[in-house]
Amino acid sequence: MNGVNKPRLTPEGTSGFTSTAGIHFKPSTQGQGIALQTKLFIGGEFVAAKKGQVFDTVDPATEEVLATIHEATQEDIDDAVAAAHSAYESWSTSDGAFRRDCINRLADLFEKNAEFITEVEARDSGKPVSFAKAADIPLSIATYRYYAGWADKLTGEQIPMSSGTSKYLTYTRREPVGVCGQIIPWNFPLAMFAWKVAPALAAGCTVVIKSSEKTPLTALLMGELIRAAGIPAGVVNIVSGFGPVAGKAIAAHPLIDKVAFTGSTATARAIQHVAHATNMKRLSLELGGKSPLIICADADLEQAAAVAQKGLFLNAGQCCIASSRIFVEASVYDKFVETVAKQAAQAQLTNNQDPGCTQGPQVDEVQFKRVMGFIEQGKKEGARVVTGGSRHGERGYYVQPTVFADVSDDMVIAKEEIFGPVMSVLKFDKLEEAIRRANNTEYGLGAGVCTRDIGKALSIAHKVRAGTIYVNCYDVFDPAAPFGGFKESGIGRELGADALNLYTEKKTVVVDLAHN
Numbered sequence: 001m002n003g004v005n006k007p008r009l010t011p012e013g014t015s016g017f018t019s020t021a022g023i024h025f026k027p028s029t030q031g032q033g034i035a036l037q038t039k040l041f042i043g044g045e046f047v048a049a050k051k052g053q054v055f056d057t058v059d060p061a062t063e064e065v066l067a068t069i070h071e072a073t074q075e076d077i078d079d080a081v082a083a084a085h086s087a088y089e090s091w092s093t094s095d096g097a098f099r100r101d102c103i104n105r106l107a108d109l110f111e112k113n114a115e116f117i118t119e120v121e122a123r124d125s126g127k128p129v130s131f132a133k134a135a136d137i138p139l140s141i142a143t144y145r146y147y148a149g150w151a152d153k154l155t156g157e158q159i160p161m162s163s164g165t166s167k168y169l170t171y172t173r174r175e176p177v178g179v180c181g182q183i184i185p186w187n188f189p190l191a192m193f194a195w196k197v198a199p200a201l202a203a204g205c206t207v208v209i210k211s212s213e214k215t216p217l218t219a220l221l222m223g224e225l226i227r228a229a230g231i232p233a234g235v236v237n238i239v240s241g242f243g244p245v246a247g248k249a250i251a252a253h254p255l256i257d258k259v260a261f262t263g264s265t266a267t268a269r270a271i272q273h274v275a276h277a278t279n280m281k282r283l284s285l286e287l288g289g290k291s292p293l294i295i296c297a298d299a300d301l302e303q304a305a306a307v308a309q310k311g312l313f314l315n316a317g318q319c320c321i322a323s324s325r326i327f328v329e330a331s332v333y334d335k336f337v338e339t340v341a342k343q344a345a346q347a348q349l350t351n352n353q354d355p356g357c358t359q360g361p362q363v364d365e366v367q368f369k370r371v372m373g374f375i376e377q378g379k380k381e382g383a384r385v386v387t388g389g390s391r392h393g394e395r396g397y398y399v400q401p402t403v404f405a406d407v408s409d410d411m412v413i414a415k416e417e418i419f420g421p422v423m424s425v426l427k428f429d430k431l432e433e434a435i436r437r438a439n440n441t442e443y444g445l446g447a448g449v450c451t452r453d454i455g456k457a458l459s460i461a462h463k464v465r466a467g468t469i470y471v472n473c474y475d476v477f478d479p480a481a482p483f484g485g486f487k488e489s490g491i492g493r494e495l496g497a498d499a500l501n502l503y504t505e506k507k508t509v510v511v512d513l514a515h516n
Contacts, residue, residue: 126352
């Protein structure tokens with residue numbers, strides 16, 4: 001375990017990537033020794049899917065096929081779990097400093113290849129390359145470095161314990177939970193990979209991780225980096241595929257000890273049912289949201305509009321914590337609607353590779369049609385379109401940033417998670433009313449408040465039932481800050497020291513000192 005695999009620092013072939021299954025993507029940048037892979041990463045090698053099934057991944061900005069990807073089925077999941085089990089004993093008992101160094105080398109390689117990885121991420125997901133470069137990439141690297149720092153600091157504690165004349169040495173140990181199945185979404189592929197894999201590796205777990213079929217490419221790139229970083233074969237296994245087959249196989253596998261999932265609440269319920277039918281798996285679930293943002297009359301309206309703009313339109317609205325319900329105090333309602341609509345109309349929906357692009361397309365045609373359906377529903381229910389409300393352009397899955405005013409709580413657009421650039425602005429008269437309405441949802445992932453009164457801000461923050469509350473800001477993330485939701489928005493917390501609790505078990509050891 002103390003040996004390190006020799007890093008692969010030269011590209012395979014002259015193009016900078018290996019064409020393994022119909023690659024059509026020609027990046028303008030080139031990674032330093034990483035290949036654009038399409039096969040499954042199992043046991044430290046890229047291997048073909050056993051049944052030979054493949055699927056296409058599409059550039060949502062152009063609607064063109066980027067690559068044809070190998071699709072994992074039950075047999076492939078069995079192989080990945082077997083590889084993770086084989087690697088578990090040595091990895092779980094390895095020195096924390098060894099795991100720390102492995103994760104830090106992974107972060108180093110990520111950083112060296114950041115330009116290439118950024119372009120692949122933007123092409124596969126549709127997000128602006130400028131946004132991926134400024135947000136997704138730095139947060140991912142910071143997450144690996146943060147958990148590398150924890151790998152050699154997972155200590156227990158000594159507990160004073162005695163009974164009559166007997167004395168005991170009692171202490172606790174934190175040990176890895178075991179082989180972990182992880183299922184990540186398509187909206188932040190690189191960041192979600194880091195949020196899941198980094199704490200698991202630091203804790204000494206081994207991993208089988210499934211990317212979304214909508215955005216599989218950067219997860220496979222991470223396989224190249226993992227191998228080059230000297231992380232032993234089988235510690236991380238990466239599979240591409242669909243939820244009903246590969247995802248279900250992971251959730252149901254009797255040799256997987258813990259499942260981590262980020263996605264919809266409906267899918268999470270299915271995972272709970274399947275997972276617990278085979279063994280008592282540990283589950284952590286980071287799910288949907290319909291997050292409220294309360295704008296008070298004393299707020300700086302330009303700042304509040306900018307906060308709402310970021311909170312909702314970030315990543316084309318494809319963010320689980322998006323502030324999709326904006327509650328505005330009646331006396332400033334009309335002014336706020338005018339201000340936020342003006343800001344939304346200034347969005348640049350150009351080619352997402354353009355540095356000036358501020359909003360990319362929806363991830364695929366399915367999501368595009370879903371968002372457009374919600375917009376039409378809002379119009380039918382009587383909400384007023386202040387700006388947007390239509391498709392942008394004729395090529396790519398672009399939706400105009402849309403602001404609805406005169407929205408009521410009973411409208412579909414005010415209740416259901418849209419996952420697109422659709423903002424609903426609602427009016428309130430009294431603060432307690434706004435808090436009550438903000439809490440009147442099955443979700444509880446995030447919330448926000450804009451006010452210049454810090455006492456009012458903290459009062460709202462303490463009364464709204466959500467996992468993260470933003471005051472005069474939104475969508476601020478840090479690897480040290482725990483993230484997760486109340487109610488139907490999930491179980492457990494990712495990021496921060498809290499995430500390590502998801503990947504460790506606590507063991508108590510009691511030693512009788514009187515008879516030794």
